[in-house]
Amino acid sequence: MNGISDLPRIQDQPLQLEPLLAWGAHPECGGLALFAGTVRDHHDAKPVLSLTYTAYAPLAEKQIRDIERAVAAKHGVPYLRVVHRVGALAIGEVAIYCVARAPHRAEAFAACKEAVDRTKHEVPIWKEEFYADGSSAFVEGCCIRPDAEAEATPHRHAHAHHHHEAHEHRHG
Amino acid sequence: MTTITFEFNGQLLRLAGAATQAVSVPAPATLAAALDALAVARPELAAALARCACAIGDRLILRRDTLQGGETVALLPPVAGG
Numbered sequence: 001m002n003g004i005s006d007l008p009r010i011q012d013q014p015l016q017l018e019p020l021l022a023w024g025a026h027p028e029c030g031g032l033a034l035f036a037g038t039v040r041d042h043h044d045a046k047p048v049l050s051l052t053y054t055a056y057a058p059l060a061e062k063q064i065r066d067i068e069r070a071v072a073a074k075h076g077v078p079y080l081r082v083v084h085r086v087g088a089l090a091i092g093e094v095a096i097y098c099v100a101r102a103p104h105r106a107e108a109f110a111a112c113k114e115a116v117d118r119t120k121h122e123v124p125i126w127k128e129e130f131y132a133d134g135s136s137a138f139v140e141g142c143c144i145r146p147d148a149e150a151e152a153t154p155h156r157h158a159h160a161h162h163h164h165e166a167h168e169h170r171h172g
Numbered sequence: 173m174t175t176i177t178f179e180f181n182g183q184l185l186r187l188a189g190a191a192t193q194a195v196s197v198p199a200p201a202t203l204a205a206a207l208d209a210l211a212v213a214r215p216e217l218a219a220a221l222a223r224c225a226c227a228i229g230d231r232l233i234l235r236r237d238t239l240q241g242g243e244t245v246a247l248l249p250p251v252a253g254g
Binding site (some may be wrong): 054056058059061062082118121122123124125126127128138139140141142143144145146148 | 181182183185186223224225226227229230231232234235236246248249250251252
């Protein structure tokens with residue numbers, strides 16, 4: 001394949017879209033679906049000033065590649081890439097890009113959505129939000145234990161995310 | 173006895189106020205036993221551990237898996253990427 005198959009999926013610098021598009025490759029593809037997730041300025045009713053994303057990179061890199069392979073195979077998509085930013089992000093900055101290229105749009109849209117959903121639910125990446133009132137909190141989503149007991153994971157695969165950790169704290 | 177080093181990530185870093193915590197366990201020990209030792213050493217983390225996945229390098233490990241000793245185990249709390 002082309003050289004970008006080896007690009008890091010977890011990146012600590014502003015994400016570059018152009019290299020992800022793979023123009024010039026895949027002439028069999030007539031559809032390109034793109035998702036960009038950007039940092040929004042609120043959580044529920046609370047103004048958000050900035051975010052910090054952190055990742056456990058050794059596993060996150062492998063899992064994103066596994067998701068790309070599995071979702072691409074499921075939908076018959078020749079090209080699928082997900083990259084996720086880590087570090088301190090300002091409002092409006094891009095946190096995630098997903099690009100799917102397929103012969104037709106239906107598979108491209110489906111693969112793009114599934115790859116983003118799985119990345120958010122399965123990959124060890126954490127989001128800490130910093131609020132206008134000086135406090136911060138982690139947005140708690142999905143438990144990723146493969147051997148989770150049902151009672152220990154009431155939110156597993158629930159789609160109502162954005163539970164906050166009980167623990168909040170203030171800065172300066 | 174041998175040492176298992178737990179590495180904190182995400183919200184656990186805040187809860188723990190440190191990057192790592194080492195515990196002593198009889199070798200070989202299951203991951204479950206090492207986590208029990210961690211809960212004793214850091215009771216303020218005990219409630220959060222049930223919802224943490226554990227990894228060594230790029231591999232998720234299970235509670236029943238055996239540790240030989242000397243491993244660094246990453247604790248991965250519930251995720252919220254995107």
